[in-house]
Amino acid sequence: MQGQRTARVFGIPMDLGQQRRGVDMGPSAIRYADLNQVLTGLGLKVCDHGNLFVPQAEEMPREMADPSIGRAYYLPQVAAICQEMYDTITSTLQPDEIGMFLGGDHSLSIGTVSAVLKLFGGEKVGVLWVDAHADMNSPHTSPSGNIHGMSVAALLGDGPSELTDIGYAGPKIQADQVAMVGIRNLDPDERLKLKQSGIFIHTMREVDELGMSLVAHRILDHFANYDTIHVSLDLDSCDPTIAPGVGTPVNGGLSYREAHLLMEILADSGKVRTVDIVEVNPVLDNHNATAEIAVELMASLFGQRIL
Numbered sequence: 001m002q003g004q005r006t007a008r009v010f011g012i013p014m015d016l017g018q019q020r021r022g023v024d025m026g027p028s029a030i031r032y033a034d035l036n037q038v039l040t041g042l043g044l045k046v047c048d049h050g051n052l053f054v055p056q057a058e059e060m061p062r063e064m065a066d067p068s069i070g071r072a073y074y075l076p077q078v079a080a081i082c083q084e085m086y087d088t089i090t091s092t093l094q095p096d097e098i099g100m101f102l103g104g105d106h107s108l109s110i111g112t113v114s115a116v117l118k119l120f121g122g123e124k125v126g127v128l129w130v131d132a133h134a135d136m137n138s139p140h141t142s143p144s145g146n147i148h149g150m151s152v153a154a155l156l157g158d159g160p161s162e163l164t165d166i167g168y169a170g171p172k173i174q175a176d177q178v179a180m181v182g183i184r185n186l187d188p189d190e191r192l193k194l195k196q197s198g199i200f201i202h203t204m205r206e207v208d209e210l211g212m213s214l215v216a217h218r219i220l221d222h223f224a225n226y227d228t229i230h231v232s233l234d235l236d237s238c239d240p241t242i243a244p245g246v247g248t249p250v251n252g253g254l255s256y257r258e259a260h261l262l263m264e265i266l267a268d269s270g271k272v273r274t275v276d277i278v279e280v281n282p283v284l285d286n287h288n289a290t291a292e293i294a295v296e297l298m299a300s301l302f303g304q305r306i307l
Contacts, residue, residue, distance in 0.1 A: 231266065
């Protein structure tokens with residue numbers, strides 16, 4: 001097909017950024033939910049690059065980082081995988097293509113977002129974090145030491161150099177490049193950091209009060225001066241009644257139609273080029289329902305319409 005757009009799919013089966021096993025099977029579950037067939041049905045040419053190699057947690061001790069750094073489990077391993085993701089994406093994905101990054105836990109976004117910013121012009125890229133959690137902890141504030149709760153902070157330059165210097169040294173984004181939606185579960189120190197950050201935030205209370213249509217359009221207005229939007233979609237942004245297969249479920253999340261409407265309005269902008277799809281845990285799922293929702297949302301994000 002002349003002018004057919006290419007969608008490149010990368011699997012990152014990493015579960016080292018959190019404690020609950022199973023998200024390493026997320027890429028397989030999403031593919032099993034007919035991702036490639038759905039994308040092909042939208043007229044996209046799908047090029048699936050398979051999975052990056054990620055060592056299993058059982059192959060290494062679950063060691064904390066140097067105490068001077070703070071609490072961060074598997075720091076060197078997570079950093080190495082994020083760097084490999086950065087290298088793979090920047091050497092493979094072309095600026096006119098769609099990139100889909102299948103997780104795996106949300107720590108992988110340190111590598112994927114860094115790569116997207118490098119490819120698409122840094123300050124011209126807005127990052128939309130669709131998540132129940134803000135992922136704004138650092139090793140010094142994290143109660144758990146799980147790096148998947150540090151991704152946004154690391155991208156902003158807050159954290160150990162192993163995480164902040166993926167791809168190149170220093171912060172990858174400024175606070176005004178980030179918008180968040182679906183937020184409803186924050187650690188105490190993280191809440192304070194988020195309030196002071198300058199990030200454009202819509203918690204679930206705002207979604208409830210304003211409705212998703214207004215929230216989504218506010219987000220697009222915030223990104224009006226950006227050429228490209230990267231969506232980092234954590235499936236725990238959705239309510240557990242529709243997406244039970246996640247490691248850190250939080251009640252009161254996005255409904256089925258709220259999640260789809262957000263994706264549809266983002267698609268209307270024509271600005272979304274890349275997406276993380278993370279935290280799908282088939283071990284905790286109900287007949288692969290969460291992976292199926294993930295694929296349906298990707299379809300809405302990249303062009304599927306009711307009419």
